Amino acid sequence: MGWKLSLLGSRRRCSFCGRSEAEVSRLVEGPTVRICVECLEACNEVIRKERKELLVRKQKEEEK
Numbered sequence: 001m002g003w004k005l006s007l008l009g010s011r012r013r014c015s016f017c018g019r020s021e022a023e024v025s026r027l028v029e030g031p032t033v034r035i036c037v038e039c040l041e042a043c044n045e046v047i048r049k050e051r052k053e054l055l056v057r058k059q060k061e062e063e064k
């Protein structure tokens with residue numbers, strides 16, 4: 001029954017930062033990956049910035 005013990009030993013972790021479920025405020029589970037709220041917010045920030053830059057670029061092009 002060694003496998004059961006190792007299964008219990010491997011805690012659920014964020015696939016991005018590697019922190020365990022206990023270390024993050026919330027862990028969102030996908031079919032193959034898990035991501036914590038902290039990483040999700042970091043991703044959102046990146047997407048938001050890129051969208052903003054894209055919007056600014058678009059507006060500049062329209063001004064021409």
Ligand SMILES: [Zn+2]
Binds near residue numbers: 014016017018036
């Ligand atoms: Zn994370």
